[in-house]
Amino acid sequence: MNILWQVGILFVVCLAAQWLVTLLPFAFPASVLAMILVFLLLLAGVIKVRQIKELSNWFAQNMAFLFVPACAGVLNYFDLIAANLFPILFISVVTTFLVFGATGWTVKGLMRLQARLRKEKEGQENG
Amino acid sequence: MAEVLSNPVFGIALSVAAYAVGVWLNKKLKSPLANPLLIAVVLLIAFFLLTGIPMGYYNAGGDIINFLIFPATASIGLSIYANFDILKKNLIPVLGGCLVGAVTSVGSVWALCRLFSLDATLTASLLPKSVTTAIAVPISEQNGGIPQITIVALMIAGTLGAVLAPSLSKWFHLDDSEVATGLATGCASHAAGTSTAVKMSETVGAMSGLAIGVCGVFTVILAIFFKYLL
Numbered sequence: 437m438n439i440l441w442q443v444g445i446l447f448v449v450c451l452a453a454q455w456l457v458t459l460l461p462f463a464f465p466a467s468v469l470a471m472i473l474v475f476l477l478l479l480a481g482v483i484k485v486r487q488i489k490e491l492s493n494w495f496a497q498n499m500a501f502l503f504v505p506a507c508a509g510v511l512n513y514f515d516l517i518a519a520n521l522f523p524i525l526f527i528s529v530v531t532t533f534l535v536f537g538a539t540g541w542t543v544k545g546l547m548r549l550q551a552r553l554r555k556e557k558e559g560q561e562n563g
Numbered sequence: 564m565a566e567v568l569s570n571p572v573f574g575i576a577l578s579v580a581a582y583a584v585g586v587w588l589n590k591k592l593k594s595p596l597a598n599p600l601l602i603a604v605v606l607l608i609a610f611f612l613l614t615g616i617p618m619g620y621y622n623a624g625g626d627i628i629n630f631l632i633f634p635a636t637a638s639i640g641l642s643i644y645a646n647f648d649i650l651k652k653n654l655i656p657v658l659g660g661c662l663v664g665a666v667t668s669v670g671s672v673w674a675l676c677r678l679f680s681l682d683a684t685l686t687a688s689l690l691p692k693s694v695t696t697a698i699a700v701p702i703s704e705q706n707g708g709i710p711q712i713t714i715v716a717l718m719i720a721g722t723l724g725a726v727l728a729p730s731l732s733k734w735f736h737l738d739d740s741e742v743a744t745g746l747a748t749g750c751a752s753h754a755a756g757t758s759t760a761v762k763m764s765e766t767v768g769a770m771s772g773l774a775i776g777v778c779g780v781f782t783v784i785l786a787i788f789f790k791y792l793l
Contacts, residue, residue: 446634453637462787465701467636472780474640485641492638495631499754500600502632503696503714504578505625507604510711511611511618516685517712523679524712527689528719531671532751533731535693536724539664539774540737540747543656547742550655 442491445483449473568616574624581606595725595759601718636697643776649769650777656742661774664750665781668693673792683793684709690789691782692716695753698779702786706793717753724752725759732763745770750778 453470477483495502510517517524567573584606585599611618643650650657669690676686687708691699696717703713724731731737731751732744741764748756749771757775761768 443634446637450634450637463705463790464787465698465705465783467633467701468698468779468783470633470637471640471643471698474637475643476640478641478644479647485644488638488641492641495635495638496642499635499697501578501582501603502628502635503600503700504582504603504607505574505621505628506632506700506710507600507714508607508618508621508625510604510715511608513709513711516709517715520679520681520685523675523681524685524689524716525719527672527675527679528692528716529723530675531668531692532720532723534671535664535668536731536747536751537735538667539660539750540732540735540740540743542663543660543743543746544737544740546656546659547740 437487437490439491442488445487446474446491449477449483565620568620569623571624571627574621575627576624577607577610577621578603578624578628581610595722595755598718598722598755632697632700636701639695639697639776639779642772646769646773646776650773653742653770657746657770657773657777660743660746661750661777662781664693664746664774665778665785668750669782669785669789669792683707685712687789687793688712689716690792691786692720693751693753694779694782695775698783702783702789706786706789718755721752721755724748724756728752728756728759729763741766742770746774749774753778 450466450470453473454466456473457464457466457469474483474488478485581603582599585602588602589597589599607621610616611621672689672692673686676689681689684707687706688703688710689712690706690708691702691713694702694717696714699713699717700710703710728744728748731747735747737743737747744763745760745767748760748767753775757768757771760771
């Protein structure tokens with residue numbers, strides 16, 4: 437589909453999200469609400485994949501580029517980061533390992549549980 | 564000269580040039596440590612320090628690029644939808660694993676911030692550090708954090724996962740399960756980790772990609788309660 441139409445569709449969803457967050461009783465980022473809306477609208481069939489495909493792929497491939505200006509502002513916080521360098525490094529590294537382990541073990545545990553339940557069910561059906 | 568520099572085209576052209584060098588170096592060095600975004604930022608900062616051009620000129624173009632993060636984040640909805648079939652097939656492990664991953668991340672970051680007695684600004688900046696940039700930055704801003712510090716932390720998390728995912732999978736004895744390895748990589752190291760996950764196997768890559776979105780949504784929901792943690 438024409439890129440201009442794709443821009444139009446995606447921006448209308450963004451606009452709707454921007455309006456909807458003002459109605460929520462708690463703080464919620466409009467961009468993330470827009471992401472959830474896009475997913476739900478695709479699921480409901482209101483938007484078709486082909487109507488936003490090329491634009492979304494372009495964004496996905498260039499996502500990191502879009503953060504270049506935001507990151508360049510890091511210079512303004514150089515002193516703050518330098519003063520807290522150890523805690524920032526320590527926390528970033530340690531919690532990454534923790535999340536990796538916790539997620540992985542939960543998934544393994546849940547899959548084992550599912551396999552056991554499935555076997556028991558089959559056992560009952562066969563017996 | 565000021566008229567030329569204050570045009571948004573200056574900031575945009577400079578950003579594209581710096582990022583292009585980053586992408587080129589990344590391809591050349593073939594290492595996750597040569598992160599294109601990191602290289603681009605270093606080049607930009609060096610450029611302004613060396614030329615003495617005030618960085619204020621950069622913002623006219625920078626703001627236009629910044630604005631695009633909003634629709635770009637919205638478009639992630641499509642990749643969640645594209646992965647919906649694998650999500651349905653592995654519903655319980657995906658939802659359970661990502662929920663535990665998101666809670667572990669927020670909980671452990673919060674506890675360590677208390678341990679180091681970091682202030683509310685730094686804590687708010689670090690809390691969303693496990694999720695993808697597009698989701699972490701608005702959460703950080705919403706709670707009074709500094710997006711740049713959030714990005715530093717999530718780049719550390721991402722680079723660690725991108726470099727260590729195969730080793731971590733072995734150390735945590737997850738190498739017998741592709742689903743567990745993929746979800747753990749995506750939850751801990753978002754898009755950067757996923758770039759390594761897709762090289763490990765198709766299933767590991769798909770699971771890692773799926774975890775970015777699911778973990779992101781769980782973290783956004785948890786973020787509603789961040790104000791009670793700060």
